[in-house]
Amino acid sequence: MASYDWIACARDAYLKDAEDFLRARALIPSGESVASLLEKWPFHIRTSCKQDAPEGFSRQWYGAMGASNILTNIIDQFSRDYVVAALRPFFVAPHSFSGVILDFGCGAAAISLNWQWSFAPRARLLLADVENLPREFVRHEIAQHPKCLAEIHDVSLDNVPDRSVDVMLCIDVLEHLSNPSEVFMLLHRKLRSGGLLFIQAPWGGHPEHVETALQDWESNGGGKLLELDYNCGSRMNDSIAVSGIYLKKLVD
Numbered sequence: 178m179a180s181y182d183w184i185a186c187a188r189d190a191y192l193k194d195a196e197d198f199l200r201a202r203a204l205i206p207s208g209e210s211v212a213s214l215l216e217k218w219p220f221h222i223r224t225s226c227k228q229d230a231p232e233g234f235s236r237q238w239y240g241a242m243g244a245s246n247i248l249t250n251i252i253d254q255f256s257r258d259y260v261v262a263a264l265r266p267f268f269v270a271p272h273s274f275s276g277v278i279l280d281f282g283c284g285a286a287a288i289s290l291n292w293q294w295s296f297a298p299r300a301r302l303l304l305a306d307v308e309n310l311p312r313e314f315v316r317h318e319i320a321q322h323p324k325c326l327a328e329i330h331d332v333s334l335d336n337v338p339d340r341s342v343d344v345m346l347c348i349d350v351l352e353h354l355s356n357p358s359e360v361f362m363l364l365h366r367k368l369r370s371g372g373l374l375f376i377q378a379p380w381g382g383h384p385e386h387v388e389t390a391l392q393d394w395e396s397n398g399g400g401k402l403l404e405l406d407y408n409c410g411s412r413m414n415d416s417i418a419v420s421g422i423y424l425k426k427l428v429d
Contacts, residue, residue, distance in 0.1 A: 180261050187291040188255040194321075195247050195285070198314050204244040211248055217241070218249040222384050231385050232355060235307050243310025247285050250311060254287035259413045260348060261288065263375060263422050267344070268296040275299040276343030281332070281364060282306055282350030286315045289346060293325055302327040303342070305334060332360075340369045351378040351394065351419075352386045358399030365402060370427045376403070377413060377420040394419075 178186075192211065199205045205214065221242045226234040238246045254260075268274055274297045280289035283304040293302045304319075304327060306312055312329065319327045330336060345368050351357035357378070368374060380391035394400045400419075407423035414420040 180258060180265060183295065184255050184258060184261055187295070188251065188287070191251055191255075191285075191287055191291060191318075192248065194318060195251060195314060198317055199244045199247070204241065204310075214241075214245045215248050215252065218245045221245055226384050228384065231387055232353065234385060235309060235353075238309040238311060240310070246309075247311050247314050250285040251287045254284065254348075257288070257348070257414075260375065260377075261292075263411070263413050264288075264292060265296075267373065268292070272296050273299060275301075277301045277303065277341055278344045278346070279303040279305065279334075279337065279342045279364075279367065280346045281334075282347060282353075283315065285311050286318070288348075290315070290318055290322075290327065293327065294322055298325050300326070303330050303337060304328065305330040305332050307332060334363060334367055337367050339366045342367045342372060343369060344373045344375070346375045348375065348377045349379065351376075351399070352380050352383075352390050354390060355387050355393065356397075357390050357394045358397035358402075361394075361399040361402060365406065365425075368425050370425055372425045374407060374423040374425060375413070375421075376423060377417060379417045380419075 196205065196211055225237055225242065278289065278293070278297065278300050280286060280302065283289055283306050286304050289302060289304065293300055302325070304315055316329060345364060347364060351361065354360055378394070380386065380394070381388065403423065406426050408426060410422045410424055412421045
């Protein structure tokens, strides 16, 4: 199946799961549609995302705001066809990969969960994010696929041993943090030598992004660590400075 066909099938099925999840909790009012909830997401950003403290925004995602975010995040994740294209060469038939995959800042885990179900059913998938309604939805989806091993983890990664992760995804996460360098150093410890890192950080340009994130990345060691301890195998999105597939050097 071509990547665009897989994306379309997985997106539509996952959106249907999300709609069923939200309607069962009366979070899509009678007469409302998925499209109307998607249209409300910019309103939630304008009214609830504080420009001086955008990091706390995701912890408010419950109720109508959480419902709108789940649907928006699913559409957003599946719009990154270049991420799917980047993953595909590493998970080919007979889909026997049995290592550890960490999706840090997974949101609704639209790509990582669907990817595991389709192409890495033997993998152990770790999903890390803050507690909110999207995380409840992810728990619900994990429960629907008991044959696949997926786990919810806190963003501290306290229960993830150092150098235990084989493949790490950190897509559109670091730009939302005031301390991206510190967080990337944590991720670096969890990824084994020779492990794969799929990373993207489009600094600035959005109300949910922390204005000082790029300065922290360049001044406090995150950017330098990526430059010195990783080899860039290929780019994912040429319009974004930090966007590529990296191989962690044998530095442990």
